[in-house]
Structure formats: structure tokens, C-alpha cells
Amino acid sequence: MSILLVAEHDNAALNDATRAAVTAAKAIGGDVDVLVAGSDAGDIAKAVAGIDGVSKVLHADGEAFAKPTAEAMEALVLPLMDKYDVLMAVASTMGKNFAPRIAAKLDVMQISEISAVESADTFVRPIYAGNAMMTVQSTDAKKVITIRPTTFEKAGDGGSASVETIEAPSGPFKSEFVSEELSKSDRPELTAAKIVISGGRGMQSGDNFVLLDKIADQLNAAVGASRAAVDAGYVPNDYQVGQTGKVVAPELYIAVGISGAIQHLAGMKDSKIIVAINKDEEAPIFSVADYGLVADLFNALPELEAELTKIGL
Amino acid sequence: MKILVPVKRVVDYNVKVRVKPDQSGVDLANVKMSMNPFCEIAVEEAVRMKEKGGVDEIIVVSIGPQQAQETIRTALAMGADRGILIQTNEMVEPLAVSKLLAKVVAEEGPELVILGKQAIDDDSNQTGQMLAALLDWPQATFASEVAVANGKANVTREIDGGLQTISVELPAIITTDLRLNEPRYASLPNIMKAKRKPIDAKTPDDFGVDIAPRLKVLKVTEPPKREAGIKVESVAELVDKLKNKEGVI
Numbered sequence: 390m391s392i393l394l395v396a397e398h399d400n401a402a403l404n405d406a407t408r409a410a411v412t413a414a415k416a417i418g419g420d421v422d423v424l425v426a427g428s429d430a431g432d433i434a435k436a437v438a439g440i441d442g443v444s445k446v447l448h449a450d451g452e453a454f455a456k457p458t459a460e461a462m463e464a465l466v467l468p469l470m471d472k473y474d475v476l477m478a479v480a481s482t483m484g485k486n487f488a489p490r491i492a493a494k495l496d497v498m499q500i501s502e503i504s505a506v507e508s509a510d511t512f513v514r515p516i517y518a519g520n521a522m523m524t525v526q527s528t529d530a531k532k533v534i535t536i537r538p539t540t541f542e543k544a545g546d547g548g549s550a551s552v553e554t555i556e557a558p559s560g561p562f563k564s565e566f567v568s569e570e571l572s573k574s575d576r577p578e579l580t581a582a583k584i585v586i587s588g589g590r591g592m593q594s595g596d597n598f599v600l601l602d603k604i605a606d607q608l609n610a611a612v613g614a615s616r617a618a619v620d621a622g623y624v625p626n627d628y629q630v631g632q633t634g635k636v637v638a639p640e641l642y643i644a645v646g647i648s649g650a651i652q653h654l655a656g657m658k659d660s661k662i663i664v665a666i667n668k669d670e671e672a673p674i675f676s677v678a679d680y681g682l683v684a685d686l687f688n689a690l691p692e693l694e695a696e697l698t699k700i701g702l
Numbered sequence: 703m704k705i706l707v708p709v710k711r712v713v714d715y716n717v718k719v720r721v722k723p724d725q726s727g728v729d730l731a732n733v734k735m736s737m738n739p740f741c742e743i744a745v746e747e748a749v750r751m752k753e754k755g756g757v758d759e760i761i762v763v764s765i766g767p768q769q770a771q772e773t774i775r776t777a778l779a780m781g782a783d784r785g786i787l788i789q790t791n792e793m794v795e796p797l798a799v800s801k802l803l804a805k806v807v808a809e810e811g812p813e814l815v816i817l818g819k820q821a822i823d824d825d826s827n828q829t830g831q832m833l834a835a836l837l838d839w840p841q842a843t844f845a846s847e848v849a850v851a852n853g854k855a856n857v858t859r860e861i862d863g864g865l866q867t868i869s870v871e872l873p874a875i876i877t878t879d880l881r882l883n884e885p886r887y888a889s890l891p892n893i894m895k896a897k898r899k900p901i902d903a904k905t906p907d908d909f910g911v912d913i914a915p916r917l918k919v920l921k922v923t924e925p926p927k928r929e930a931g932i933k934v935e936s937v938a939e940l941v942d943k944l945k946n947k948e949g950v951i
Contacts, residue, residue, distance in 0.1 A: 458868060460841075483862070488831075490835040493833075501828060516825055518825065526917065528918060562840070564871070565870075567856065570865045570867075572864045619881075626846070627860070627865075640950050658925075664944070675930060676928075678930065679948075680933075680943055682937065682940055683933060689937055699941075700941065700945060700951075
């Protein structure tokens with residue numbers, strides 16, 4: 390078995406989800422080669438070479454891979470698949486974009502967003518927004534797999550893989566990157582944060598999210614939101630935690646003014662400790678919370694801020 | 703310009719699905735079914751483009767059982783012009799769906815195919831991308847804004863951490879994200895009108911596509927349950943638990 394894993398990064402830093410993917414790849418077994426496709430991404434390739442369990446790093450550098458489109462990724466990855474049995478990618482918006490394209494070209498049915506590896510051809514994946522888990526066995530000779538990074542341990546350092554430079558196709562491709570507008574924040578990224586504090590419809594307005602911001606700063610937490618809060622226009626969509634947003638699994642998840650719709654629970658129920666603050670004691674969020682506080686959030690949040698200050702945060 | 707919009711009939715998003723005791727799947731008997739929400743957004747986007755002008759026809763296609771006709775009718779009531787039902791009672795995986803759709807594209811010659819980014823039953827998020835690959839068309843996935851002009855589509859995409867805009871040459875595939883638009887409710891006159899719009903009946907065999915599944919479903923189980931914990935009486939007690947008992951702050 391030989392596996393080609395596509396690294397997740399932004400040319401400046403390696404995304405930890407890559408380490409989770411290495412763990413998933415090791416569970417399948419065989420050599421794990423990692424493709425670093427980027428622009429000026431030499432440092433990323435070096436960082437990947439140091440991950441425990443990586444056999445070889447393939448580094449493709451070119452302008453088209455600064456913000457690669459699915460078409461550019463196809464041009465790079467598809468020819469490489471002659472030599473590999475498995476293509477693995479993170480189920481990020483990047484991986485979700487290009488992996489099915491490769492699968493179709495290989496005439497393979499992709500296995501999306503796996504949460505566990507049972508054997509080299511059998512995997513578990515959530516369906517119905519995580520309300521059921523499906524175990525599937527692939528009958529395809531080659532496999533294309535995306536992984537849900539929150540359910541795999543992150544592989545640590547300790548490897549010393551070689552880095553091989555390969556040619557990056559230069560295009561032109563039928564699609565072209567135009568621009569990008571990333572949310573600027575000094576806080577950790579939602580999917581990488583150890584603590585996440587999210588607000589729901591109960592926040593009543595976007596302005597009130599400042600109450601969460603203060604606590605997030607004290608805890609070095611990321612701020613998230615339920616789909617209801619996003620739909621109401623309180624915060625942008627990239628705050629959204631849930632089936633249709635981001636899946637997070639931090640050590641501590643604080644849900645504030647969130648009722649706990651199925652769609653939200655799908656995005657956070659793997660968190661280690663869940664805290665719910667809601668004035669409706671019947672809210673479904675309490676049925677998954679380790680600690681529930683029935684209170685008006687407009688009283689509870691300033692109190693929480695004060696209590697955290699008291700303990701030196 | 704012709705637009706093709708594939709739609710899927712799925713369990714309504716408000717239904718909490720139950721796993722069958724024999725672990726063979728989820729129980730779909732007597733469960734409310736609806737058009738996949740992302741597909742509704744795709745239909746709405748096509749109809750809005752037609753209302754702005756420059757679109758001659760919107761064709762809706764669905765692959766599924768006889769009842770998928772109702773899903774097509776819903777799309778016709780929203781403003782699509784005609785439907786194609788590729789009828790089968792088998793479970794059809796995204797790879798086979800995209801092969802069927804590629805055949806429909808070859809017959810109908812649309813310049814744009816707009817699909818939902820994922821179906822809320824199997825959550826695969828593959829069909830649009832696979833169809834793009836089979837046709838060798840460019841793809842613009844997870845769209846939150848679409849502007850078509852001069853043989854190109856400028857599409858703003860929802861990506862991790864923000865928004866990205868790409869430009870794709872037509873013909874192209876677009877898959878919809880949540881914020882692209884808010885689908886309309888069909889009016890009663892339009893629902894009546896939709897009953898007279900034509901729906902072509904086909905089968906996978908008509909297209910010569912092998913729809914045999916590549917993934918064998920071994921079992922479907924309940925996700926691990928989370929037990930409800932305790933209620934705390936005050937914020938101070940909460941902070942104490944998080945700091946001294948759990949050590950997470």
C-alpha cells in the first residue's frame with residue numbers, strides 16, 4: 390500500500406489538520422508520502438519532513454499553487470496517482486474542492502470525511518449531519534479519501550523524510566484565482582483553538598458579540614456562532630459551527646444563547662467539555678452539556694468576565 | 703443560455719433520523735421528504751438569472767424513485783421550465799450520479815450546471831466536482847455570489863477563514879453554499895402552472911451507465927451518545943469546576 394497525502398497549509402504555516410491526516414494514513418498502513426503544493430513553500434516541506442511517519446515529501450512550487458484551484462490540483466495530482474494506491478486529503482474547503490475531481494478521473498467512488506479507519510479498505514463516516522455513522526468497505530482498486538481532522542490524533546515530530554522537488558504545472562487552467570478576503574483576527578482559528586466560545590440567536594445582535602470577544606481574549610479562545618446567528622446576520626458565515634459550517638472539537642466549548650439544533654450539535658459534540666449558558670432550561674443544548682447554567686446571558690457573560698479576571702485571566 | 707439544475711429528494715432537514723435496529727440503514731418509512739436545501743438554493747439562483755435575462759431555459763433533473771417527480775415539480779413551481787426524471791429505486795452514489803448527469807449535459811448542451819454543494823443525507827459533497835471532472839469543465843464550488851458576463855463566471859466562494867473569488871470560463875459547474883440566496887416559496891398559481899410543465903421519464907439504462915455501488919455499506923449505527931452533565935447554580939461555581947475539576951482554563 391502506498392499513500393499520497395496532500396498537505397494543508399497557507400504557504401506560511403502548516404495546518405495541524407495535516408498531522409491528523411498522517412495519523413489516519415498510518416492507520417491504513419504502508420508508505421505515506423506527503424505532497425506539499427504551494428508557492429515559496431519550502432519551509433512547509435521541511436516541516437512536513439519532520440512529522441513522524443512520513444516516508445517522503447514531494448514538493449511542487451509554482452505561482453499557480455499559491456492559491457491553487459481544483460483544476461490546477463488535478464493537473465498536479467492526477468499524474469502522480471499512477472504510483473499510489475490511496476489519495477488522502479483533509480476535508481477542508483480545499484480538500485473537498487479538488488479530491489472528488491481526482492476520484493472521478495480515476496473512476497473511483499470517494500469516501501468523504503472519514504472519522505475512523507477500520508482496516509485498509511473499511512472506514513467509518515458520519516451521515517445525516519452526524520446523526521448516524523456509516524461503515525463502508527471500498528471495492529475500488531484505488532481509493533480517494535478525505536478525513537475529518539478533529540477525530541484523529543495529530544502526529545508529532547520525530548521523522549526525517551527526504552524532500553523531493555517535483556515540477557508544478559503552470560497552466561493556464563480553465564479557472565483562475567482572483568482575490569481573497571480572509572477574516573482578520575488575532576485569535577486562534579476556530580478549528581485549531583483549544584477553547585471555543587459560540588453565540589446563538591440569543592445574542593440578539595451582532596454588536597452583542599463583543600461580550601463574547603472579551604471572554605475569548607481572556608481565554609485565548611476562538612469565537613464561533615450557530616447557523617441561526619449567521620442567518621440573522623449577526624456574524625459572517627465563517628464563524629458558523631455546525632453541519633453546514635465548521636466541525637470543531639476543542640477541549641472546552643462554551644455555547645451561549647444557543648438552543649442546540651441538530652445541525653449545530655453535529656459541529657461541536659466531539660468537544661471534550663461542553664458548557665451551555667441559556668435562559669431556557671428546556672433547551673436541547675443542555676442534554677449534551679457537561680455543565681449547564683440556566684441564566685440570562687446578558688447577566689452571565691459580564692459575571693463570567695469578572696470571575697475570569699479574579700483568577701488572573 | 704441553458705442552465706441545468708440537478709436536484710435530490712432527501713429526508714426533510716427538520717426530521718431527526720433514526721437508525722434501524724438491524725443496522726442496515728436509517729428508517730425512511732413514513733418520514734417527510736423534501737428537496738435537498740442546497741438544491742433549492744441552486745434552483746433559486748437559476749431562476750434569478752433567468753429573471754435578469756440572458757437565460758432561455760432551466761432544465762431540472764433528478765435521479766431517484768418515482769416520488770422524485772414531486773421534487774422536480776417543486777422546482778418547476780419555483781420557475782424552472784421542464785424536468786427530467788431518471789428513475790431508479792437503487793441507491794445511486796455520487797460517482798454514478800455524475801456519470802448520468804454528464805450524459806444529460808451531452809444531450810442538452812447547457813452552459814452552466816448549478817448544483818447544491820452537498821446532499822444532507824449522505825453528506826458526500828462530491829457530485830458537482832465529479833461532474834466537472836468528467837466533462838473537463840472548470841468548477842466553482844461553495845458559491846456565495848455568482849456574476850456571469852462575457853463567457854465567464856466570477857464566483858465568490860466560502861472557504862475556511864473567509865471568502866475567495868475565482869473566475870471560471872463557461873461552460874462551468876457551480877455548487878451552492880448557504881448564503882448564495884434565500885429560496886422563494888412557490889405561489890399557488892405557479893404550483894398549478896408547474897403541473898402542466900413537461901417531465902421526461904428516463905432510466906439509467908437509457909444512458910448506458912452502470913450504477914452499481916462501489917462502496918459496500920457494512921453497517922449504520924447510532925453515533926456515540928453524550929450524557930447530560932450537571933447544572934451549576936452560578937458563574938462562580940462554573941469557573942471553579944472548569945479550573946479546578948477539569949483543568950481546561
